[in-house]
Amino acid sequence: MADSKAPDTARRSDRSRRAIHAAALALVSEVGYGRTTIEGIAARAGVGKQTIYRWWPSKGAVLLEAFLALGDQAAQGEYEIPDTGDLTADLKNVLRATVDQMNDPAFAVPSRALAAEGIVNADLSAEFTAKLLEPQLQLYVKRLRAAQEAGDLRATLDLRIALELLVGPVAHRWLMRTLPLTHAYTDTLVEYVLHGLAPRP
Structure with missing residues (x-):
């Protein structure tokens, strides 16, 4: 048979x-x-x-799933922000890697499309935030919390605001596209965020 x-x-x-x-x-x-x-x-x-x-x-839902799948393939496992004991160096390194990704057309084109669609599609925006954006932001929270516990940051620091000070300007410059998004820019951003704008004693 x-x-x-x-x-x-x-x-x-x-x-x-x-x-x-x-x-x-x-x-x-x-x-x-x-x-x-x-x-x-x-x-x-x-x-x-x-x-x-x-x-x-x-089509927005198709693109979101495709983009998430693309990210899963690239990640090849859960990513963590390294903790070398040097918070400044660790943040500079992760933001440099972020800049490289944001400047890569394979990432930039679909992610810009999803960002634009998310403005008018609340469900898509919520899914994008929950599945991609928020997990990445929590990596910053984890690294900043470790620095806080090590005494490198104030104990009273609001870690959510701290991470927004780091990633918000990067996202703004990326979306506006009027100024270059470079390693030098993110290095300076980390220095400003961690050490402030006031004159140092």
Whole structure:
């Protein structure tokens, strides 16, 4: 008797999902978010558009999942901000790496599209924040808390405000695109945040 096996629908679905992810990222890079459509993603991925609508409610949701999957592949495990005992050096190093990522078109194009879509799509913004942004911000909180416990920061410091002083200006400059986002900039930012603006005694 011939060996007949049922189609592996899970494997086929995973293959289709990955093709859709790749198509969404490619189209956003090539034509921009505004001109990317569900129909275009489906055609590029070689699937029917109803397949996409069955899994996602919008092109923004497709792009978000594709972007999150891209980040998972790049991370290859949970990332931590190193604690060398030198808070200044550790923050400079992580912000330099952040700048490199933000200046990489593979990251910048889809993330800018998601940032813009998040302004008008509250659900997408909430999901983006919960799944990507907030976990990254908590890495800063963890490193700053370790510095606080080591006596390198004031015990009364609000760690959330402290991390916002570090990452907020970087995000602002990245979104505005009027000034360069460089290692020199983030190094100076760390110095200003940790040591203040007033003259030193």
